[in-house]
Amino acid sequence: MLRIMLFNQTDNLYEQGLAALENAKIVAPSPQTADIIRRKIGHNLADVDVLTISKFLKDELSVLVGDEVSQNYRGKSDLLLLLSTLWKKLGLENPSYELFQRCFHLLTDLRSFSMSDDVLETALEHFDDSIALGTIRMHQILNQLDIYDEHRSYFQLSEVLRSGEIPIDFKTERNIVFLGFDFLSASQVDLLRSYSIRDNIVLPVYQRVYESLSDWDWLSWLDSDQVEKEYVDEERPRKSIEISTFPRNYLSKSLKGILEKRIGSNTQIILGDRHPNFEKLQQANLSKAKFKASVDILSDKVNWLMETVSDGEFETTEELLDELERLTWHCVEAQDFRAIKAIQLLKNVVNEWRELSEDNETVSQFDLKIFKETLSLDSPRVSKTSLSMEKFNVEIKSLKELEDVSRQSSKIFCVSSDFTSPKGSLTTYTEGVEKYLSSIGPLRRAELEYIALREKVLDVLDENSLALIEDGVLDRDQNWKDLFDCVDLKDVSNTMSFEKETVYHPVPKDKAFASFSPFSSTKIQTYIDCPQKFFYKYGLKYSPDYTFKDRMQALELGRVQHKTIEDYVNNFSHYSEQDHWNLVGELLLKALDEKEVSLAATADYKHEIFNLTQVAIQELLRIKSSSEFVVKFEQGIGQKGFRGSIDCVIETPDDIFLVDFKRGKGSIPSQKGFKSFEKIQLWFYANHWERKSKNLCLGYICLSEMEESTLYFGSSDSKERFKGIFGAKAISIEKGFEELFDKYKEFEAQTIGRIESDQVFRAEPQSSNVCGFCDFNKTCSRAGGF
Ligand code: SF4
Numbered sequence: 013m014l015r016i017m018l019f020n021q022t023d024n025l026y027e028q029g030l031a032a033l034e035n036a037k038i039v040a041p042s043p044q045t046a047d048i049i050r051r052k053i054g055h056n057l058a059d060v061d062v063l064t065i066s067k068f069l070k071d072e073l074s075v076l077v078g079d080e081v082s083q084n085y086r087g088k089s090d091l092l093l094l095l096s097t098l099w100k101k102l103g104l105e106n107p108s109y110e111l112f113q114r115c116f117h118l119l120t121d122l123r124s125f126s127m128s129d130d131v132l133e134t135a136l137e138h139f140d141d142s143i144a145l146g147t148i149r150m151h152q153i154l155n156q157l158d159i160y161d162e163h164r165s166y167f168q169l170s171e172v173l174r175s176g177e178i179p180i181d182f183k184t185e186r187n188i189v190f191l192g193f194d195f196l197s198a199s200q201v202d203l204l205r206s207y208s209i210r211d212n213i214v215l216p217v218y219q220r221v222y223e224s225l226s227d228w229d230w231l232s233w234l235d236s237d238q239v240e241k242e243y244v245d246e247e248r249p250r251k252s253i254e255i256s257t258f259p260r261n262y263l264s265k266s267l268k269g270i271l272e273k274r275i276g277s278n279t280q281i282i283l284g285d286r287h288p289n290f291e292k293l294q295q296a297n298l299s300k301a302k303f304k305a306s307v308d309i310l311s312d313k314v315n316w317l318m319e320t321v322s323d324g325e326f327e328t329t330e331e332l333l334d335e336l337e338r339l340t341w342h343c344v345e346a347q348d349f350r351a352i353k354a355i356q357l358l359k360n361v362v363n364e365w366r367e368l369s370e371d372n373e374t375v376s377q378f379d380l381k382i383f384k385e386t387l388s389l390d391s392p393r394v395s396k397t398s399l400s401m402e403k404f405n406v407e408i409k410s411l412k413e414l415e416d417v418s419r420q421s422s423k424i425f426c427v428s429s430d431f432t433s434p435k436g437s438l439t440t441y442t443e444g445v446e447k448y449l450s451s452i453g454p455l456r457r458a459e460l461e462y463i464a465l466r467e468k469v470l471d472v473l474d475e476n477s478l479a480l481i482e483d484g485v486l487d488r489d490q491n492w493k494d495l496f497d498c499v500d501l502k503d504v505s506n507t508m509s510f511e512k513e514t515v516y517h518p519v520p521k522d523k524a525f526a527s528f529s530p531f532s533s534t535k536i537q538t539y540i541d542c543p544q545k546f547f548y549k550y551g552l553k554y555s556p557d558y559t560f561k562d563r564m565q566a567l568e569l570g571r572v573q574h575k576t577i578e579d580y581v582n583n584f585s586h587y588s589e590q591d592h593w594n595l596v597g598e599l600l601l602k603a604l605d606e607k608e609v610s611l612a613a614t615a616d617y618k619h620e621i622f623n624l625t626q627v628a629i630q631e632l633l634r635i636k637s638s639s640e641f642v643v644k645f646e647q648g649i650g651q652k653g654f655r656g657s658i659d660c661v662i663e664t665p666d667d668i669f670l671v672d673f674k675r676g677k678g679s680i681p682s683q684k685g686f687k688s689f690e691k692i693q694l695w696f697y698a699n700h701w702e703r704k705s706k707n708l709c710l711g712y713i714c715l716s717e718m719e720e721s722t723l724y725f726g727s728s729d730s731k732e733r734f735k736g737i738f739g740a741k742a743i744s745i746e747k748g749f750e751e752l753f754d755k756y757k758e759f760e761a762q763t764i765g766r767i768e769s770d771q772v773f774r775a776e777p778q779s780s781n782v783c784g785f786c787d788f789n790k791t792c793s794r795a796g797g798f
Pocket residue numbers: 541542543544545775776777782783786787788789790792793794795
């Protein structure tokens with residue numbers, strides 16, 4: 013039987029839901045989660061056994077399938093060595109490392125859906141021939157050699173359970189709880205269903221996550237009439253927490269001030285980051301706080317070692333091993349123990365690889381890259397932690413340890429722009445592949461994983477909690493905003509004293525500069541971002557202009573994407589995947605004319621361009637099909653003294669819609685930033701475009717995540733006419749739109765006035781984010797240069 017246990021508060025799940033299960037086996041996705049569950053259970057549930065999914069799998073395989081699987085089982089690093097050895101014999105036209113990597117990752121992904129050749133072949137029809145061939149050949153090799161990887165083990169176990177051929181003394185009717193999983197692949201879903209034939213399978217899920225399911229989510233694949241649902245507790249009441257803000261880069265200082273006022277009380281600091289590392293934890297003022305952060309202690313030594321051996325001219329494996337021996341002695345003399353460990357690991361990898369084939373007596377650069385990847389998988393996982401004879405009053409945790417946060421302590425939940433957004437991005441396939449795969453098994457969905465994370469955060473926060481948020485993050489990141497909209501926030505002040513003010517060296521204007529005209533939106537924006545950056549770029553013309561021969565830069569990729577949208581919409585009236593692929597291939601070929609880019613990278617670019625332009629093209633074709641709308645691209649600004657080109661203009665008898673395409677959401681301003689002219693691009697176009705007394709509409713279209721696109725409408729009629737376009741957020745600023753536009757005009761005129769009259773250009777960035785992306789951040793006066 014399969015039981016979905018719906019809960020709202022973790023405490024209730026443990027105290028009411030899990031406590032009622034006798035002799036339960038709790039299966040966790042990772043050792044860390046298993047530890048947390050053990051700590052939470054403590055001595056309360058003595059008859060409960062907590063284990064990781066890999067241990068569970070291993071135990072069950074040995075009982076149900078025997079030694080055959082364990083003997084033929086290969087982990088990821090073994091598979092890498094084996095398949096890379098066979099890769100060169102597949103007869104591919106260009107068996108590069110990049111192509112291997114792509115095929116290898118695709119293989120692992122697709123095998124999580126099915127082991128069937130037919131399924132893989134159908135999914136691979138949507139990929140480049142070289143990728144499809146490389147991937148299917150690797151899959152066939154694994155099957156021919158009867159190799160078991162993680163997914164084949166799941167499917168094999170499911171098959172045995174379904175067949176009924178199980179040992180007579182095999183225990184059944186067990187209570188097996190799968191706890192802490194945010195996603196299960198098709199092979200895992202299949203396994204759970206197979207177990208539910210004889211055992212009592214329990215899957216605890218937040219109620220709100222369950223209520224937000226779509227048909228292709230993993231939980232929907234488990235759901236059926238036979239599945240029992242059990243409600244553990246009532247809906248969580250709305251909570252109330254305190255909130256305070258801090259300026260960027262002042263998290264540590266701000267925390268210090270708050271902690272000083274709480275001496276003696278137990279406090280847990282929760283960093284709002286999904287991938288915490290030691291550097292991020294340091295932002296939270298580590299002294300006298302308990303923390304644990306994973307660190308890769310060998311990464312620098314592995315890099316050094318691989319660079320050293322890559323520079324050496326070895327032809328044979330024996331020569332490489334001799335060199336490793338020589339390096340070992342050198343490191344022994346230098347007492348560099350971490351380097352010795354890295355060399356030892358590499359020796360093991362090389363020896364293991366050598367035994368795989370007689371051809372492995374010679375070593376190529378391809379093999380060295382595989383060794384490096386294998387080494388990073390085999391490197392020991394260690395954590396840094398703080399030690400003290402005294403008890404810690406302050407503990408630092410991250411989003412990964414939310415279940416471990418103590419309810420009794422007071423909590424400070426920190427959000428800074430340096431942390432990851434709560435909604436991650438997932439690898440997406442083209443629409444055709446997604447459509448096909450979604451009929452075979454579940455697909456991961458960023459939105460569902462975000463909802464799961466939001467529920468965990470809301471579960472932990474209570475009246476003893478303070479949200480400490482960097483200024484402006486809630487305006488810029490809609491996901492954080494949505495999360496904190498679910499609680500009542502009570503503002504509390506957090507004053508910090510800054511005794512020291514630094515004045516950075518301003519750069520004087522040379523008398524030779526008469527005017528900076530003509531003005532473009534980028535030029536004015538650069539001045540708004542930082543006057544000194546502006547002067548370096550447009551005055552002294554220091555801005556480096558470099559292009560890479562072996563890759564495409566974001567700007568170059570952006571140009572091909574824009575051109576793809578423009579050419580498709582101008583030349584076709586209906587959408588066809590084939591025509592789209594052909595056009596992308598043609599334009600990409602032109603863009604790569606003078607470059608030397610590998611086939612695998614070209615295939616990646618092709619997919620990216622295709623994926624990022626598909627929805628925009630379909631939407632624009634839909635609009636264009638109505639005679640009311642006229643769509644034009646790359647429209648230049650004709651006004652004297654100004655320069656620029658608008659990506660797309662959509663005109664109706666009553667509206668002018670100015671559209672700018674962005675590759676990612678990072679360059680789209682928040683609503684507040686838009687209204688306060690932090691980013692002026694669309695306002696600038698509006699100001700210098702022939703409006704013909706029509707309603708103005710301005711829109712940023714985010715090609716990688718359409719739902720992040722933002723459209724502004726000065727009239728509700730226009731908003732209605734463009735309803736649903738691009739699936740974007742439509743914001744009406746009907747009230748006061750014209751006043752706001754007038755304000756912009758004044759702002760632009762004043763800024764241009766300042767640009768022309770400034771005699772010195774100060775290092776005054778609008779925000780420290782600007783410095784992060786500035787070409788001069790290693791040399792300007794703020795960074796200690798000049
Ligand atoms: S690094 Fe920052 S302060 Fe320096 S020029 Fe660039 S934006 Fe301005």
